Amino acid sequence: MESFFIKTEKQRKMIKKVNSLVPRFQEREYLLDEKGSFPYQNIQDLIDIGYTKLSLPTIYDGDNISAYDLVLYQENIAKGDGSTALSIGWHMSTLIAMRGERSWPKELYDYVCEKVQHGALINYVLSERGQGSPTRGARLQTVAKKAPAGWEITGRKSFATMAPALDYMIISALVEEGGEEREAFFLVPSKCEGVSIDEVWDSVALRGTASHDIVFHQVVIPENFLVDQTSVPETVKRSTGGLLHVPACYLGIAQAAYEYALDFALHYTPGNRKQPIFHATHIKERIGRIQLLLAQSRHLLYSVAEKFDGLDDKEVLYPHLAAAKYTVTNHALDIVDLAMRVTGARSLSEKNPLQRYYTNVRAGLHNPPADDEILNMLAMSVV
Structure with missing residues (x-):
């Protein structure tokens, strides 16, 4: 950087x-x-x-x-x-x-x-199996109902990043009262009776996030642990600035891949050459393309973050934040691919970090909002 x-x-x-x-x-x-x-x-x-x-x-x-x-x-x-x-x-x-x-x-x-x-440590835990991305507005399956001691919550959440280390979770649940349903958010201590982790996370990408399922079985929390009564998509939309950490993560992984490939190119001299492969035209082209993609990603991401911090009406920037996420995560895929082309077949070795970077950056495609949501949002922003 x-x-x-x-x-x-x-x-x-x-x-x-x-x-x-x-x-x-x-x-x-x-x-x-x-x-x-x-x-x-x-x-x-x-x-x-x-x-x-x-x-x-x-x-x-x-x-x-x-x-x-x-x-x-x-x-x-x-x-x-x-x-x-x-x-x-x-x-x-x-x-x-x-x-x-x-x-x-x-x-x-x-x-x-x-x-x-x-x-x-705390995190939002919003996803549910079979419901798609929480930003798409599917009906919640986790239910909260009034209890003598406060609220009783029953349900199951998926993709709970950092599950084994969380002390608190902010979860979404459906509240049923008077024949009506509404979405609400609750603060749930991880050590509450009835909270358990189902270790189902077996992703080859970012496996260390331990994004397991969390099961809530008649979990009782105090009445004042009700946070807010609003929909998941609306809440995600209001928290856009912090969500820039997602593309920042994949930019950092891409930077690590670039640094590995550059170091390799500068120091590896095969038997049929008199100088390191960096000096080969096709290698310099790949390094140059990586530099271009890194520059585009970084300038867009940091510019949008800076504008977000300076604006009072932050929601007007939402399409631009989404565009930054789309651009950076997709550029990261291309950067790691180019880095692997620089280093050759050894990049597929289990001991080589590039194979890990390759699978890890692909996870960015599935962090909300998804590419199709972003492109649709950008299209709708002009009408």
């Missing part, structure tokens, strides 16, 4: 801390290829440097970080390990969304901030 993207001394100091962890993350990344894995050490390292509370307001010992800050830090974390970046990115973006939500009851918001201040 070019240094001019770092604009403040505060950013420089945090980037220095994050970058000190990158080699450690890269050394551990192969361990996450196993089923049931999770980067506990990496997450603890981020907690130890104070990273996980940066999204909190300053009164809670946070830094009130902006969308631009988030993109900057998350890209560098992802260069070390994509699973770690995407996992902690959801925690960070959840806190940013909470910070901007006026609907959160103050007492409940204060409660969560105090827990995060002392190392707690």
